[in-house]
Amino acid sequence: MGYFWTIVVLVAVLALAWRFLGSYLAAVYEGRVTYLRFVERPLYRLLAVDPEAEQSWTRYAGALLVFSAVALLLSYLLIRIQGSLPFNPQHLGAVPPALSWNTAVSFVTNTNWQNYAGESTMSYFSQMAVLEVQQFVSAAVGIAVAVALIRGFARRGSSTIGNFWLDLVRGVLYVLVPIAFLAGVVFVGQGAVQTLGGPAVVHNALDGATQTIARGPAGFMEAIKQLGTNGGGFFNANGAHPFENPTGLTNLLSIALLLCIPVALTYTFGKLAGSVRQGVAVLAAMTIIFGAWLGVASFAESQPNPAVTATHAVAQPQGNMVGKEARFGPLSSSLYNVASTQTSTGSIDSANDSYTPMGGFALLTGMMLGEVTPGGVGxxxxxxxxxxxxxxxxxxxxxxxxxxxxxxxxxxxxxxxxxxxxxxxxxxxxxxxxxxxxxxxxxxxxxxxxxxxxxxxxxxxxxxxxxxxxxxxxxxxxxxxxxxxxxxxxxxxxxxxxxxxxxxxxxxxxxxxxxxxxxxxxxxxxxxxxxxxxxxxxxxxxxxxxxxxxxxxxxxxxxxxxx
Amino acid sequence: MLVHLRRSIVVAVFFLVVCGLAYPLAGTGLAQLAFHHQANGSLTADGSTLIGQQWSGPQWFQGRPSATVSPSGKPNPYDAMASGASNLGPRSKVLEQHVAARAAALRKEGITPTNELVTSSGSGLDPDISPRSAYAQVDAVARARHLPRSVVAHLVATQVHQPELGFLGEPVVNVLELNLALSKLS
Incomplete structure (x- = not known):
C-alpha cells in the first residue's frame, strides 16, 4: 500500500512539474525571465557576448565543444593537483592520471561513472569545485542542446538556433541553482551531512568500539546530482549511504528531482514547437515504457534472491534484500534505480549488482533503449x-x-x-x-x-x-x-x-x-x-x-x- | 575558435565560483545554522544514529552484516570511511556461503535468522533493521541480560519508526537507539 501511495504522490508531483516547470523552462530559454539580469549583464559584457545575437548551428556546436574541452582539461588539472589545494582535511593526494581522465570525462559528459570511492579519493575541493560544478554545467549543456533542437522545429527559414552562451548561463542560473538549493535544504534537514569539518571519530562507550566516520559537503551535492541527472555521489555507496539519502522522504525527493526536468521538457517542447499535444504524445511513449520496466523490476525484486534461497536458512518475505537498505526495502529501491537508469542519472539507493536476474535485466535494458524514457536532462x-x-x-x-x-x-x-x-x-x-x-x-x-x-x-x-x-x-x-x-x-x-x-x-x-x-x-x-x-x-x-x-x-x- | 576559447575559460571560472564555491559554501553556512545536528552527521555520544556499527556480544541487538572492506582489502564491517555493498550476484556461490555462515552464527546465539540479519546492505552502513528482525533477537538479548522477555519486547515496540507520512519507505528500528534504550533499562 505504501508503494502505491509513493507512486501516486510521485505522479502528482511530476504532473505539476510538467505543467509549471515546463512553461518556466520555455520562458527562461525565450529570455522572458530576467530577475538575475544584474548577474547576467556584466557576465555577457565580460564575455563580449551580445545577448541579442544568435549563432548558426556550426558556431553553436563549436562553442559547445570548445567549452566542454576546456571544462574537461580544467577538471583533469584540478583533481591532479588536489593535494595542494584547500578544503582537504584528509590530506588526500593527487588522483592518478588514468583515473583522472576517466573521472573528468565522466563528469563533463553528465555520466558520473565513478571508478573511485569518493570519501577516500576526492578532497572536499574536488567534490565541490570540480565534480559539483560539472554536475550543474553538463546538465545545462544537455538542456541547451534540447532547446536548440526545439528551436529548429519551431523556426521557419532561420539561419540560427540560439546562442550557446546564453542558454548555458540561463540554464544554470535560473533553473538548476535555485531548485537544487531548495532541495539541498530538505536533504540536510532530513539528515544528509553538509560540513567542511572532516571525518568524525566516535567512541561507543556501550561496547567499547571506536569508529571513524567520513563526512563532507554532501547534502547540497546530492540535490544537483539528482536534479541534473548526474548521479555521481559524494560517497562510494551513493544514494544508499545514509548521509546522502537518509530517509524515505529524501528517497522520494531524489526520484522526483531526477525525473522533473526530463518530464517538464516535453511540455516545453510542445509549447514552443507546435502544440502541447505533440509533447504529450512523446511523454506518453516515455511513460508507457517506463511503467512497463518499473513493473518488471518491482516484481522481480519482491521475489526471493536465488542464492539466499539456496541456503534454506531464512524466509524472504519482503523479497530480495541483498544490497538493499532496511529503510527503503525492495520496492522503493526498485523505483529509485529504475528511475535512475532510465534518466541517465545512474545514482543508486541499492546495489544493482545484487538485483535478481530479471531486476538487473530491467536496469540494463532500460539504458539500452537509448536513455529516452524520459532520459537525461535535455x-x-x-x-x-x-x-x-x-x-x-x-x-x-x-x-x-x-x-x-x-x-x-x-x-x-x-x-x-x-x-x-x-x-x-x-x-x-x-x-x-x-x-x-x-x-x-x-x-x-x-x-x-x-x-x-x-x-x-x-x-x-x-x-x-x-x-x-x-x-x-x-x-x-x-x-x-x-x-x-x-x-x-x-x-x-x-x-x-x-x-x-x-x-x-x-x-x-x-x-x-x-x-x-x-x-x-x-x-x-x-x-x-x-x-x-x-x-x-x-x-x-x-x-x-x-x-x-x-x-x-x-x-x-x-x-x-x-x- | 579563439573567441570560443576565451569565452570558455571565463565562463568556466565563473561557474567554478558560483556553483563550486558560492553554492556549496552558502549551503554549508545555512545547514550549520539551521540544522547543526544533522549537517554534522547526527552524532550522539555513542556514534551517529545514521551510521550503523558492529555490535559485539549477545547482550546487544545486532544490525545487519556489513560488506565494507578496509583499504588493505580485508573485510572490515561498518568501516564508515569505506561505504559499499558486497556486489555479489543473485546466483553467486560466495553469497550463498556468506548467508549460510551468518545464519549458522545467529542460530548459535539462539536467534532465528531473518532476511536482513543475513544479508548485507547497499551502503554497508545500514543503521536500521526491520521490526521483525528486532523481535527475532528479543529472546537472546533477554537471556543474556537476565531481563524478562516481555520487558525487552516492549522496549522494541517503543522503538519502531513508522514510515514517514505513513507511506514513505519501510518501518524500521534504529539499532543504536534501541541499544541505548536497552542500556538505560538495566
Missing part, C-alpha cells in the same frame, strides 16, 4: 526526437509519401543525421564489450563468475556510452584498460550524438513550414505514440538481444545453479 528529449524522426520516416515509407514532423519536411539529410546519432551508442557498447571480453585486461574486471560476470562488463559499457553512470559495481573499473576505454565510450556517447543533433537543428530551422494536408501523418495521436514505442523497442531489442541473452537472460534461466 539528452532524453533530443534523443527521443531522433527516434520520432525515424518513426515518421518509417511511417512515410509505409504510405509512400515524404514524411513531415511538426510542419517540417523530413528528407534524406535529416534521416541520415538521426539514424547516425541513434546508432552511435549501440556501436560503442557492442564493440567495446567485445574488445573487453576478448582481452585479458577486460576479463580481469568482473567480481562475479558465470553469466553475471559478462553482465558486469556489458553493463559498464552500456552505462558509460549512455552517459548513465550506474554500475554493476563488482567490476574493478579502476584499471588502465577500463579507465581509458570507458572514457572513450562516454565521449562518443555524448558528443557523437550532440553534434548531429545540432546539425539537425540547423537544417530544420532553415526549412520553411509545409501546411498539414489530408495525407499528413499526425504525430499527436495514440497511433504515433504506439509506433514510436515500437521503433524504440525494436531498435534496442534487435541490437542488444544477443548480448542480453548471454547475461541476465541465461542467468534467469539457470534455475537451481550457482556460479
Amino acid at each position: 539528452s532524453g528529449l533530443y534523443t527521443i526526437l531522433l527516434f520520432a524522426i525515424i518513426t515518421v520516416f518509417i511511417g512515410g515509407l509505409m504510405i509512400g509519401r515524404t514524411p513531415e514532423y511538426l510542419g517540417k519536411k523530413i528528407q534524406a539529410r535529416e534521416v541520415k543525421l538521426a539514424a547516425f546519432a541513434v546508432l552511435v551508442m549501440p556501436l560503442v557498447v557492442l564493440v567495446l564489450t567485445a574488445v573487453a571480453t576478448s582481452v585479458h585486461a577486460g576479463r580481469a574486471g568482473p567480481l562475479n563468475a558465470g553469466p553475471h560476470g559478462f553482465s558486469e562488463i556489458l553493463y559498464a559499457f552500456t552505462s558509460q556510452a549512455n552517459n548513465n553512470g550506474s554500475a554493476f559495481a563488482g567490476l574493478s573499473g579502476n584499471t588502465a584498460f577500463y579507465n581509458v576505454t570507458g572514457g572513450l565510450a562516454m565521449l562518443f556517447g555524448r558528443f557523437a550524438i550532440i553534434v548531429p543533433t545540432l546539425a539537425l537543428a540547423g537544417t530544420l530551422a532553415a526549412k520553411e513550414a509545409v501546411p498539414a494536408g489530408l495525407g499528413t501523418f499526425r504525430t499527436d495521436t495514440p497511433l504515433f505514440t504506439g509506433l514510436l514505442i515500437g521503433i524504440i523497442i525494436i531498435v534496442g531489442g534487435l541490437t542488444f538481444f544477443p548480448a542480453v541473452a548471454l547475461g541476465p537472460i541465461v542467468e534467469q534461466l539457470s534455475h537451481g545453479r550457482l556460479f
